[in-house]
Amino acid sequence: MPGAGRVLLAGDAAGLINPLTGEGIYYALLSGRLAGEAAVESPDDPLTLYRGKLRGALGRHLRTTDVLARLAQFPGFIDAAIETAVRRKEVFDLLVEVGLGAGTVPGPLALAVGTRWLRGSLRARR
Ligand SMILES: Cc1cc2nc3c(=O)[nH]c(=O)nc-3n(C[C@H](O)[C@H](O)[C@H](O)COP(=O)(O)OP(=O)(O)OC[C@H]3O[C@@H](n4cnc5c(N)ncnc54)[C@H](O)[C@@H]3O)c2cc1C
Numbered sequence: 201m202p203g204a205g206r207v208l209l210a211g212d213a214a215g216l217i218n219p220l221t222g223e224g225i226y227y228a229l230l231s232g233r234l235a236g237e238a239a240v241e242s243p244d245d246p247l248t249l250y251r252g253k254l255r256g257a258l259g260r261h262l263r264t265t266d267v268l269a270r271l272a273q274f275p276g277f278i279d280a281a282i283e284t285a286v287r288r289k290e291v292f293d294l295l296v297e298v299g300l301g302a303g304t305v306p307g308p309l310a311l312a313v314g315t316r317w318l319r320g321s322l323r324a325r326r
Pocket of ligand 1: 210211222
């Protein structure tokens with residue numbers, strides 16, 4: 201039987217945890233589905249297909265959450281993100297998608313939060 205004896209890891213077992221929020225249910229469901237699809241579509245080499253599907257679905261998102269989790273070490277950054285989200289509903293929705301789904305941060309939003317963070321830091325120094 202092709203692919204017999206191989207195991208594709210999904211969810212927590214694959215280390216799929218949002219580094220910013222600790223959420224993992226969305227990733228578990230998504231990666232489980234993608235693993236199943238890969239096993240059916242490419243029985244001889246499901247891992248290669250699965251990796252490609254995961255990278256396509258979550259690669260950019262996980263790079264984004266990794267950067268955000270590092271920035272979250274700075275208290276002013278989270279304040280700036282929340283202040284931006286309070287003023288703009290589309291930003292709030294986007295941040296929810298980053299925390300709970302597969303959202304990413306577009307350049308203009310990163311710039312808006314960064315500018316607010318910088319202004320807040322400068323104000324705090326005065
Ligand atoms: C306290 C807590 C709160 C959380 N809150 C949230 C939240 O609000 N939102 C969110 O998105 N995520 C949350 N998470 C993370 C989320 O629960 C996990 O990311 C998600 O459940 C991962 O799903 P999974 O299917 O990979 O693993 P699991 O849900 O852990 O499922 C694995 C299953 O495999 C079974 N199992 C293990 N070994 C064997 C074996 N040898 N044979 C047979 N079965 C086995 C286990 O009993 C378990 O039922 C939370 C986690 C914790 C601990």
